[in-house]
Amino acid sequence: xxxxxxxxxxxxxxxxxxxxxxxxLAMAAEAIQRAYTDWQNxxxxxxxxxxxxxxxxxxxxxxxxxxxxxxxxTAGSMDFVNVGQTVTIAxxxxxxxAGTTVSAVTRGTDGxxxxxxxxxxxxxxxxxxxTLTFSADIPLLEDxxxxxxxxxxxxxxxxxxxxxxxxxLQWIDIRQWDRATNDQTLPGKPDFxxxxxxxxxxxxxxxxxxxxxxxxxxxxxxxxxxxFRKFNETATTIDVPDQYLYQFLDYxxxxxxxxxLAMDDPSGMITLGQQGFATAQVSDEQPNDDEDGDARLKSxxxxxxxxGPIVGNGDFWPTM
Numbered sequence: 001x002x003x004x005x006x007x008x009x010x011x012x013x014x015x016x017x018x019x020x021x022x023x024x025l026a027m028a029a030e031a032i033q034r035a036y037t038d039w040q041n042x043x044x045x046x047x048x049x050x051x052x053x054x055x056x057x058x059x060x061x062x063x064x065x066x067x068x069x070x071x072x073x074t075a076g077s078m079d080f081v082n083v084g085q086t087v088t089i090a091x092x093x094x095x096x097x098a099g100t101t102v103s104a105v106t107r108g109t110d111g112x113x114x115x116x117x118x119x120x121x122x123x124x125x126x127x128x129x130x131t132l133t134f135s136a137d138i139p140l141l142e143d144x145x146x147x148x149x150x151x152x153x154x155x156x157x158x159x160x161x162x163x164x165x166x167x168x169l170q171w172i173d174i175r176q177w178d179r180a181t182n183d184q185t186l187p188g189k190p191d192f193x194x195x196x197x198x199x200x201x202x203x204x205x206x207x208x209x210x211x212x213x214x215x216x217x218x219x220x221x222x223x224x225x226x227x228f229r230k231f232n233e234t235a236t237t238i239d240v241p242d243q244y245l246y247q248f249l250d251y252x253x254x255x256x257x258x259x260x261l262a263m264d265d266p267s268g269m270i271t272l273g274q275q276g277f278a279t280a281q282v283s284d285e286q287p288n289d290d291e292d293g294d295a296r297l298k299s300x301x302x303x304x305x306x307x308g309p310i311v312g313n314g315d316f317w318p319t320m
Contacts, residue, residue, distance in 0.1 A: 063094035063130035084139030171290035187218035
Protein backbone atom coordinates (compact mmCIF):
# COMPACT_ATOMS: atom_id res chain seq x y z
CA UNK A 1 0.00 0.00 0.00
CA UNK A 2 3.02 2.31 0.12
CA UNK A 3 2.88 5.31 -2.20
CA UNK A 4 5.57 6.94 -4.25
CA UNK A 5 6.10 10.67 -3.81
CA UNK A 6 4.48 11.27 -7.22
CA UNK A 7 1.40 9.24 -6.21
CA UNK A 8 1.25 11.05 -2.88
CA UNK A 9 1.30 14.47 -4.55
CA UNK A 10 -1.57 13.38 -6.79
CA UNK A 11 -3.56 12.18 -3.78
CA UNK A 12 -2.94 15.36 -1.79
CA UNK A 13 -3.81 17.67 -4.69
CA UNK A 14 -6.92 15.79 -5.89
CA UNK A 15 -9.49 17.78 -3.77
CA UNK A 16 -8.24 20.92 -5.53
CA UNK A 17 -8.66 19.32 -8.93
CA UNK A 18 -4.95 19.75 -9.48
CA UNK A 19 -3.69 16.26 -10.31
CA UNK A 20 -2.47 17.60 -13.65
CA UNK A 21 -1.75 21.17 -12.60
CA UNK A 22 1.99 21.79 -11.98
CA UNK A 23 1.33 24.70 -9.63
CA UNK A 24 -1.06 22.72 -7.43
CA LEU A 25 1.24 19.69 -7.50
CA ALA A 26 4.00 21.98 -6.24
CA MET A 27 1.69 23.06 -3.41
CA ALA A 28 1.05 19.39 -2.64
CA ALA A 29 4.81 18.74 -2.47
CA GLU A 30 5.21 21.64 -0.05
CA ALA A 31 2.33 20.30 2.06
CA ILE A 32 3.99 16.87 2.26
CA GLN A 33 7.26 18.45 3.39
CA ARG A 34 5.40 20.48 6.01
CA ALA A 35 3.57 17.32 7.13
CA TYR A 36 6.90 15.58 7.70
CA THR A 37 8.05 18.51 9.85
CA ASP A 38 4.84 18.64 11.85
CA TRP A 39 4.78 14.90 12.47
CA GLN A 40 8.46 14.94 13.44
CA ASN A 41 7.90 17.70 15.97
CA UNK A 42 4.60 16.35 17.32
CA UNK A 43 5.95 13.27 19.09
CA UNK A 44 8.59 10.54 19.09
CA UNK A 45 7.05 7.92 16.80
CA UNK A 46 7.84 4.33 17.72
CA UNK A 47 8.00 3.33 14.05
CA UNK A 48 11.07 5.57 13.75
CA UNK A 49 12.89 3.86 16.64
CA UNK A 50 16.24 2.21 15.79
CA UNK A 51 19.71 1.72 17.29
CA UNK A 52 23.37 1.84 16.34
CA UNK A 53 23.84 -1.94 16.07
CA UNK A 54 24.18 -1.87 12.26
CA UNK A 55 27.23 -0.88 10.25
CA UNK A 56 27.10 2.25 8.08
CA UNK A 57 28.50 2.52 4.55
CA UNK A 58 29.50 5.60 2.57
CA UNK A 59 29.98 5.27 -1.18
CA UNK A 60 31.58 7.30 -3.97
CA UNK A 61 34.71 8.06 -1.94
CA UNK A 62 38.26 8.37 -3.27
CA UNK A 63 40.61 5.80 -1.75
CA UNK A 64 44.06 7.07 -2.69
CA UNK A 65 46.83 4.48 -2.79
CA UNK A 66 49.48 4.94 -0.05
CA UNK A 67 47.34 7.61 1.65
CA UNK A 68 45.53 7.28 4.98
CA UNK A 69 43.31 10.31 4.41
CA UNK A 70 39.79 10.26 2.96
CA UNK A 71 38.02 13.48 1.98
CA UNK A 72 34.26 13.84 2.27
CA UNK A 73 32.57 14.07 -1.12
CA THR A 74 29.01 14.90 0.01
CA ALA A 75 28.90 17.46 2.82
CA GLY A 76 27.73 15.92 6.07
CA SER A 77 27.84 12.33 4.83
CA MET A 78 30.48 11.30 7.38
CA ASP A 79 29.37 13.42 10.35
CA PHE A 80 28.48 10.19 12.17
CA VAL A 81 32.06 8.86 12.14
CA ASN A 82 33.87 8.51 15.48
CA VAL A 83 37.52 7.95 16.20
CA GLY A 84 38.03 4.27 17.05
CA GLN A 85 35.51 2.82 14.60
CA THR A 86 36.88 0.03 12.43
CA VAL A 87 36.76 0.55 8.67
CA THR A 88 36.62 -1.90 5.77
CA ILE A 89 36.58 -1.27 2.02
CA ALA A 90 34.45 -3.01 -0.58
CA UNK A 91 36.23 -5.07 -3.22
CA UNK A 92 37.97 -2.84 -5.73
CA UNK A 93 41.39 -1.64 -6.80
CA UNK A 94 42.23 -0.15 -3.39
CA UNK A 95 42.72 -2.34 -0.33
CA UNK A 96 42.74 -1.75 3.41
CA UNK A 97 44.47 -3.79 6.08
CA ALA A 98 42.27 -5.72 8.52
CA GLY A 99 41.73 -3.96 11.80
CA THR A 100 42.03 -0.46 10.33
CA THR A 101 40.35 2.18 12.48
CA VAL A 102 39.54 5.89 12.30
CA SER A 103 42.40 7.72 14.01
CA ALA A 104 41.25 11.34 13.50
CA VAL A 105 38.50 13.51 11.98
CA THR A 106 38.88 16.99 10.48
CA ARG A 107 36.08 19.56 10.73
CA GLY A 108 35.39 22.60 8.61
CA THR A 109 34.47 26.00 10.02
CA ASP A 110 30.78 25.06 9.85
CA GLY A 111 31.35 22.04 12.10
CA UNK A 112 30.84 19.28 9.56
CA UNK A 113 33.51 16.62 9.04
CA UNK A 114 35.51 17.32 5.88
CA UNK A 115 38.00 14.44 6.08
CA UNK A 116 39.00 11.44 8.16
CA UNK A 117 42.37 9.87 8.81
CA UNK A 118 42.76 6.11 9.04
CA UNK A 119 45.23 4.11 11.10
CA UNK A 120 46.54 2.47 7.90
CA UNK A 121 47.13 3.76 4.40
CA UNK A 122 45.30 2.25 1.43
CA UNK A 123 47.10 -0.45 -0.48
CA UNK A 124 46.66 -1.42 -4.13
CA UNK A 125 45.81 1.33 -6.59
CA UNK A 126 43.58 4.36 -6.24
CA UNK A 127 39.83 3.71 -6.35
CA UNK A 128 37.81 6.82 -7.24
CA UNK A 129 34.45 5.25 -6.34
CA UNK A 130 35.23 3.34 -3.17
CA THR A 131 32.71 2.28 -0.54
CA LEU A 132 33.85 2.34 3.08
CA THR A 133 31.92 0.54 5.82
CA PHE A 134 32.18 1.74 9.41
CA SER A 135 31.61 -0.54 12.39
CA ALA A 136 28.44 -0.47 14.46
CA ASP A 137 27.90 1.32 17.79
CA ILE A 138 29.93 4.13 19.34
CA PRO A 139 33.44 3.39 20.66
CA LEU A 140 34.06 5.31 23.89
CA LEU A 141 37.70 6.27 24.30
CA GLU A 142 39.74 7.08 27.39
CA ASP A 143 39.67 10.81 28.23
CA UNK A 144 37.17 11.59 25.42
CA UNK A 145 33.73 12.89 26.42
CA UNK A 146 32.17 14.04 23.11
CA UNK A 147 31.01 11.77 20.27
CA UNK A 148 29.28 12.10 16.93
CA UNK A 149 25.72 10.91 16.47
CA UNK A 150 24.15 9.06 13.52
CA UNK A 151 23.26 11.33 10.62
CA UNK A 152 19.57 10.43 10.93
CA UNK A 153 19.44 11.07 14.70
CA UNK A 154 16.36 12.98 15.90
CA UNK A 155 16.01 12.19 19.60
CA UNK A 156 17.44 9.77 22.13
CA UNK A 157 15.51 6.79 23.48
CA UNK A 158 18.19 5.14 25.61
CA UNK A 159 21.86 4.25 25.83
CA UNK A 160 23.86 1.51 27.49
CA UNK A 161 27.34 0.08 27.66
CA UNK A 162 27.42 -3.26 25.85
CA UNK A 163 30.80 -4.54 26.97
CA UNK A 164 32.47 -4.68 30.36
CA UNK A 165 29.96 -3.25 32.84
CA UNK A 166 26.86 -3.83 30.66
CA UNK A 167 25.02 -0.96 32.37
CA UNK A 168 22.52 1.64 31.13
CA LEU A 169 23.27 5.34 30.95
CA GLN A 170 20.79 7.94 32.16
CA TRP A 171 19.97 10.92 29.96
CA ILE A 172 20.51 14.22 31.75
CA ASP A 173 20.15 17.87 30.88
CA ILE A 174 23.66 19.31 30.71
CA ARG A 175 22.78 22.18 33.05
CA GLN A 176 21.98 19.69 35.79
CA TRP A 177 25.45 18.18 35.42
CA ASP A 178 26.99 21.66 35.42
CA ARG A 179 25.21 22.55 38.68
CA ALA A 180 26.15 19.37 40.49
CA THR A 181 29.73 18.81 39.32
CA ASN A 182 32.74 21.01 40.03
CA ASP A 183 35.56 19.16 38.26
CA GLN A 184 34.08 17.79 35.05
CA THR A 185 37.41 16.36 33.94
CA LEU A 186 37.44 13.60 36.56
CA PRO A 187 37.50 10.22 34.78
CA GLY A 188 35.35 7.21 35.57
CA LYS A 189 32.68 4.89 34.23
CA PRO A 190 30.09 6.91 32.29
CA ASP A 191 26.68 6.91 33.97
CA PHE A 192 25.00 9.77 32.10
CA UNK A 193 24.76 11.19 28.61
CA UNK A 194 23.26 14.21 26.92
CA UNK A 195 22.87 15.57 23.39
CA UNK A 196 23.68 19.14 22.44
CA UNK A 197 25.64 21.30 20.03
CA UNK A 198 29.02 22.21 21.54
CA UNK A 199 29.26 25.54 19.70
CA UNK A 200 25.83 26.65 18.49
CA UNK A 201 23.49 25.49 15.83
CA UNK A 202 23.91 28.81 14.06
CA UNK A 203 27.57 28.15 13.31
CA UNK A 204 27.44 24.34 13.22
CA UNK A 205 25.50 23.78 10.02
CA UNK A 206 22.26 24.20 11.99
CA UNK A 207 22.31 20.68 13.29
CA UNK A 208 25.60 18.97 14.13
CA UNK A 209 24.26 17.78 17.46
CA UNK A 210 26.67 15.54 19.37
CA UNK A 211 26.61 13.32 22.43
CA UNK A 212 28.54 13.92 25.64
CA UNK A 213 28.98 11.28 28.32
CA UNK A 214 29.58 11.84 32.05
CA UNK A 215 31.97 10.95 33.57
CA UNK A 216 34.72 11.21 31.00
CA UNK A 217 35.61 7.56 30.26
CA UNK A 218 38.59 6.18 32.14
CA UNK A 219 39.04 3.42 29.56
CA UNK A 220 37.75 2.03 26.27
CA UNK A 221 34.10 0.91 26.14
CA UNK A 222 31.36 0.46 23.56
CA UNK A 223 28.05 2.32 23.74
CA UNK A 224 24.85 1.33 21.98
CA UNK A 225 22.44 4.18 21.41
CA UNK A 226 18.73 3.65 20.80
CA UNK A 227 17.19 6.64 19.10
CA PHE A 228 14.35 8.00 17.00
CA ARG A 229 15.49 8.69 13.47
CA LYS A 230 14.43 11.54 11.26
CA PHE A 231 11.86 10.99 8.53
CA ASN A 232 13.51 10.33 5.18
CA GLU A 233 11.93 13.25 3.37
CA THR A 234 13.81 12.60 0.12
CA ALA A 235 12.79 8.94 -0.21
CA THR A 236 11.05 7.91 -3.43
CA THR A 237 8.20 6.49 -1.33
CA ILE A 238 6.44 8.14 1.60
CA ASP A 239 8.39 7.27 4.77
CA VAL A 240 5.37 6.24 6.87
CA PRO A 241 4.13 2.69 7.65
CA ASP A 242 1.03 1.52 5.83
CA GLN A 243 -1.15 1.70 8.93
CA TYR A 244 -0.53 5.45 9.15
CA LEU A 245 -0.10 6.25 5.47
CA TYR A 246 -3.52 7.75 4.80
CA GLN A 247 -3.61 9.61 8.10
CA PHE A 248 -0.33 11.22 7.05
CA LEU A 249 -1.51 12.00 3.53
CA ASP A 250 -4.85 13.33 4.76
CA TYR A 251 -2.94 15.62 7.11
CA UNK A 252 -0.86 16.86 4.15
CA UNK A 253 -4.09 17.22 2.14
CA UNK A 254 -5.53 19.35 4.94
CA UNK A 255 -2.45 21.59 4.84
CA UNK A 256 -2.72 21.91 1.08
CA UNK A 257 -6.37 22.90 1.33
CA UNK A 258 -5.56 25.40 4.06
CA UNK A 259 -2.90 27.02 1.87
CA UNK A 260 -5.39 27.30 -0.99
CA LEU A 261 -8.07 28.81 1.25
CA ALA A 262 -5.55 31.22 2.74
CA MET A 263 -5.13 32.79 -0.68
CA ASP A 264 -8.69 34.08 -0.27
CA ASP A 265 -8.70 34.39 3.54
CA PRO A 266 -5.25 35.07 5.05
CA SER A 267 -6.52 34.43 8.59
CA GLY A 268 -6.18 30.70 7.98
CA MET A 269 -2.49 31.07 7.19
CA ILE A 270 -2.03 33.17 10.32
CA THR A 271 -3.57 30.37 12.40
CA LEU A 272 -1.28 27.79 10.78
CA GLY A 273 1.73 29.95 11.54
CA GLN A 274 0.75 30.31 15.19
CA GLN A 275 0.20 26.58 15.56
CA GLY A 276 3.58 25.84 13.99
CA PHE A 277 5.33 28.27 16.32
CA ALA A 278 3.73 26.63 19.38
CA THR A 279 4.73 23.16 18.18
CA ALA A 280 8.31 24.28 17.58
CA GLN A 281 8.58 25.57 21.16
CA VAL A 282 7.45 22.25 22.62
CA SER A 283 9.80 20.31 20.36
CA ASP A 284 12.78 22.42 21.42
CA GLU A 285 11.98 21.99 25.12
CA GLN A 286 11.98 18.19 24.86
CA PRO A 287 14.74 17.15 22.43
CA ASN A 288 14.80 13.53 23.66
CA ASP A 289 12.42 10.85 24.88
CA ASP A 290 14.70 9.39 27.54
CA GLU A 291 13.67 11.46 30.53
CA ASP A 292 12.11 9.90 33.63
CA GLY A 293 10.35 13.12 34.62
CA ASP A 294 13.10 13.91 37.12
CA ALA A 295 16.17 15.20 35.31
CA ARG A 296 18.10 16.27 38.40
CA LEU A 297 21.37 14.60 39.24
CA LYS A 298 20.54 11.75 41.60
CA SER A 299 22.39 9.92 44.29
CA UNK A 300 23.94 6.68 43.03
CA UNK A 301 21.68 4.89 45.53
CA UNK A 302 18.56 6.05 43.70
CA UNK A 303 17.01 4.14 40.86
CA UNK A 304 18.95 4.27 37.58
CA UNK A 305 17.63 0.87 36.67
CA UNK A 306 18.65 -2.36 38.39
CA UNK A 307 22.15 -2.19 39.90
CA GLY A 308 21.88 -5.26 42.11
CA PRO A 309 21.25 -5.50 45.86
CA ILE A 310 23.42 -3.68 48.37
CA VAL A 311 23.69 -6.89 50.37
CA GLY A 312 22.60 -10.42 49.58
CA ASN A 313 21.32 -11.80 52.89
CA GLY A 314 17.65 -12.16 51.97
CA ASP A 315 14.54 -10.02 52.28
CA PHE A 316 14.30 -7.36 54.93
CA TRP A 317 11.22 -7.61 57.14
CA PRO A 318 10.97 -4.75 59.64
CA THR A 319 9.58 -5.58 63.07
CA MET A 320 7.86 -3.37 65.58
